Amino acid sequence: DIEMTQSPSSLSASVGDRVTITCRASHDITNYLAWYQQKPGKVPKLLISGASTLLSGVPSRFSGSASGTDFTLTILSLQPEDVATYYCQKYDMTPYTFGQGTKVEIK
Amino acid sequence: EVQLVQSGAEVKKPGESLKIPCKVSGYDFTTYWIGWVRQMPGKGLEWMGMIQPRDSDTRFSPSFQGQVTFSADKSITTTYLHLNNLKASDTATYYCTRQPNFLDYWGQGTQVTVSS
Numbered sequence: 001d002i003e004m005t006q007s008p009s010s011l012s013a014s015v016g017d018r019v020t021i022t023c024r025a026s027h028d029i030t031n032y033l034a035w036y037q038q039k040p041g042k043v044p045k046l047l048i049s050g051a052s053t054l055l056s057g058v059p060s061r062f063s064g065s066a067s068g069t070d071f072t073l074t075i076l077s078l079q080p081e082d083v084a085t086y087y088c089q090k091y092d093m094t095p096y097t098f099g100q101g102t103k104v105e106i107k
Numbered sequence: 108e109v110q111l112v113q114s115g116a117e118v119k120k121p122g123e124s125l126k127i128p129c130k131v132s133g134y135d136f137t138t139y140w141i142g143w144v145r146q147m148p149g150k151g152l153e154w155m156g157m158i159q160p161r162d163s164d165t166r167f168s169p170s171f172q173g174q175v176t177f178s179a180d181k182s183i184t185t186t187y188l189h190l191n192n193l194k195a196s197d198t199a200t201y202y203c204t205r206q207p208n209f210l211d212y213w214g215q216g217t218q219v220t221v222s223s
Contacts, residue, residue, distance in 0.1 A: 001169065034209035036152070043202065043216060044144075044152060049209045087152050091208040094157070095168035096142070101151040 002027045006088055006099030012107045019075040021102045023088035031066050032092035035073045038101075039084045047086075048073065080106055109133035111141075111203050111214035118220045119193050127188040127217045129203030136184040137161035142206040143177065143188050146216075147199045157206055158186055193221045 003026040013019050023033065031051035038044040047058050051066040061076040075082055083106055088099040112130045119125055129141060142157040156167035158177035165177050176189040188201055200218045204210035 032208065036210070038152075043213045044210075045213075046209060046211050049211075055211075085151075089152075089154070089209065094166045095170075096154045096157075096206075097168075098152045098154060 001095055002029060002090060002092075002097060004088055004090055004097050004099040006102055008102060009100060010103040010105070012105045013078050014107045015078055015080060017078045019078050019082075019104060021073045021086055021088075021104075023071045023073070023099045025069040025071070025090060028069060029090045029092040032090055033064075033066065033071045034089045034091060035064055036087045036089065037082075037084045038087065044087065075104075078104070078106070109205065109212045111205060111212055113201075113203060113214040113217045116218040116220070118222065121194055121221060121223055123193050123221075125190045125193060125219065127190070127201055127203075127219070129186045129188070129214050131160075131184045131186070131205070134205075136181060140206040141177075141179070141186045142204045142210055143175075144202040144204060144210070144213075145171075145199045146202070155188075155201075160184075160186060190219070193219075195221050197221050 005024045033051045035048040036044040048064040052064040063074045065072045085101045085103045087101050110132045140157040140159050143155040145153045155171045158165045160179040179186045198221050200216040202216045203214040205212040
């Protein structure tokens with residue numbers, strides 16, 4: 001099965017900072033990659049599908065990109081409400097494995 | 108409005124069984140797969156598998172194959188996660204999700220505690 005390696009596992013940044021989270025697939029998954037945000041105590045929420053397509057209503061400071069088997073979620077200017085754990089997930093074929101998650105905190 | 112509504116928290120004893128419902132509304136129930144995701148306390152998300160309500164075709168993550176089953180009742184637009192012979196290690200929150208491929212709508216989660 002394809003493994004999804006997400007890094008870092010946690011980060012602390014200041015309000016306004018640019019934040020980058022990376023997800024690497026062990027094999028080609030084309031762009032069948034989604035990003036989710038889970039705020040503390042809440043249900044996960046889909047942010048991005050197809051590696052770079054922002055879901056309706058998601059702030060434009062979030063973006064996704066892909067380069068081969070490497071995928072990146074970027075928060076252009078971190079806001080207090082972005083405190084959450086972020087997960088990538090592949091959905092090219094089953095199993096639809098999640099990355100391990102990245103916990104984002106405010107410094 | 109698309110909704111996936113799950114049951115409330117459950118407390119079970121080791122060895123017992125549990126059937127967690129996920130009531131779907133707001134779209135054609137047979138159009139999309141329904142996925143199930145586990146989240147153990149303080150841990151990440153784990154994709155367990157999925158069921159196609161149209162014909163009850165199922166797919167499982169290798170980690171959950173043989174450990175859980177899914178079912179669907181089209182007459183009441185509800186899918187179920189079946190957990191048998193519960194162990195303390197089954198303590199987790201279980202989410203159902205609508206799954207065109209990615210998981211676009213989520214239930215609120217069912218928290219399951221297994222304790223003697």
